Amino acid sequence: MVTVAGRVPPLLWALQICSGGFRKRKHDNFPHGQRREEKENVNPSSALMTSFKSFQLELDTRHDKYERLVKLSRDITIESKRTIFLLHRFTSAPNGEEILNESEVKLDAVRRKIKQVAQELIGEDMYQFHRAISPGLQEYVEAVSFQYFIRTRSLISVEEINKQLIFTAEDREETTNMTSNSHDKQLHTWSLKVTPVDYLLGVADLTGELMRLCISSVGNGDIDTPFELSQFLRQIYDGFTFIGNTGPYEVSKKLYTLKQSLAKVENACYTLKVRGSEIPKHMLADVFSTKTELIDQEEGLS
Numbered sequence: 001m002v003t004v005a006g007r008v009p010p011l012l013w014a015l016q017i018c019s020g021g022f023r024k025r026k027h028d029n030f031p032h033g034q035r036r037e038e039k040e041n042v043n044p045s046s047a048l049m050t051s052f053k054s055f056q057l058e059l060d061t062r063h064d065k066y067e068r069l070v071k072l073s074r075d076i077t078i079e080s081k082r083t084i085f086l087l088h089r090f091t092s093a094p095n096g097e098e099i100l101n102e103s104e105v106k107l108d109a110v111r112r113k114i115k116q117v118a119q120e121l122i123g124e125d126m127y128q129f130h131r132a133i134s135p136g137l138q139e140y141v142e143a144v145s146f147q148y149f150i151r152t153r154s155l156i157s158v159e160e161i162n163k164q165l166i167f168t169a170e171d172r173e174e175t176t177n178m179t180s181n182s183h184d185k186q187l188h189t190w191s192l193k194v195t196p197v198d199y200l201l202g203v204a205d206l207t208g209e210l211m212r213l214c215i216s217s218v219g220n221g222d223i224d225t226p227f228e229l230s231q232f233l234r235q236i237y238d239g240f241t242f243i244g245n246t247g248p249y250e251v252s253k254k255l256y257t258l259k260q261s262l263a264k265v266e267n268a269c270y271t272l273k274v275r276g277s278e279i280p281k282h283m284l285a286d287v288f289s290t291k292t293e294l295i296d297q298e299e300g301l302s
Contacts (some may be wrong), residue, residue, distance in 0.1 A: 006143065025278060031130050049188050056273045063121070065120060065124075065129070066129060066132050068120060069117060069120055069121075069129050069132040069133050070132045072116055072117050072120070072133070072136065073112055073117070073132055073133045073134075073135055073136030073137075074112055074135075074136070075113050075138045075170065076113045076114060076117075076136030076137070076251065077134075077135055077137065079106060079109055079110045080110055080139040080140050080142065080143040081137070081139060081143075083106040083107055083110070083143040083147070084103060084105060084143050084146055084209055085145055086103050086106065087099065087100075087103050087143075087147055087209075088209075088212065088213065088216065090150055091213065091216050091217045091220050091222065091225075092216070093221055096150075100147065100151065102149065103143075103147050104147070105127045107143065107144065107147065110140055111164065111165065111167075113136075113189060114136075114137075114165055114192055115141065115167045115192075117133055117136075117192055117195040118165070118167060118190040118191060118192040119190055121190065121192065122190065126192075126193075128197070129215060134198055134260050137194055137195075138198050138201045138202045138205065139196045139202070139205075140194075140202070141161060141198060141199055141201075141202025141203065142203075142205045142206050143205075144156060144161055144164070145161075145203060145206045146206055146210075148160075149206070149210070149232075153228065153232070155203065155232075155236070157172055158199040159195065161199070162191075162193050162194055163196050164268050165191060165192045165193070165194070166189065166190075166191045167189070167190045167191065168188065168189050168190075169188050169190075194221070197247075197248050197250065197251065200240075200243075200247070200248075200251050200254075201250055201251065201254060203236065204240070204251070204254035204255070204257065205254070207233055207236060207237075207257070207258045207261040207262070208257065208261050210229050210232070210233060210261065210265070211229075211233075211264050211265055213225070213229065213259040213266055214229045214230075214264075214265045214283060215264075215268065218268060218272070223272060226265060226268050226272060227265055227269055227272075229265050230262075230265045230266055230268075230269045233258075233261060233262045233265055234262065235261050236258065237258055237259065240254075240255050240258060241255070
């Protein structure tokens, strides 16, 4: 190929660069046999290799624990949702006390799962694994607060929730003496605290369940419950507005959903107050459901 003044044509230059003609990778200067010999000459009992093996073991242990906590959190979420579905039957069941007792049995099963979480976190910083267990704790707070509201018409506090998450177990050790055998009992205690953020997010999700309770209670002929729920949701909404944008991002995100639930309950109360005498009781639930769908469509368009 003809060159001008010893210069390489641009096309040939580009081809040589693409094919690696002008550059060599660093390891190309060493034959493969030499690299293999260097790997074989590495001392596995050296301080550096020992340190990296301990790091590998620590990371594998932490990842395995994280996956176990994710699975437990998923089980807690599923059982808590089943408890909430059961509690929604309270308004239509002939004996509401049986529903509450059955829900308490289900919540005890959820607490046993939370006890396993507490045992997994012994000696660990809970906040390093918080993302793994947070969804389950939020759902548990929602289920417990829903049951508590049905019983007492008030909101459960985070301190009362944490009191229920203290677990004890007896460990008996036999000590044999020459004269008699004695049993020493040692109490082991595990606890898991619900963080304020998880509590707030669970209470924010509770408002959606209270809105559904309002609609179902009207369908069953209960006219007083929607007005109680309206005042209760207004108090919760006022409390969340005090937090505003100063709280965590997830809390401000839930504020919009909370406002939607409050608007639907207030709309139901307005319909009962203004048109309650015009609409038959067995048709009130259908009217509320239709208006709720229209509100959702208008908010989606806006």
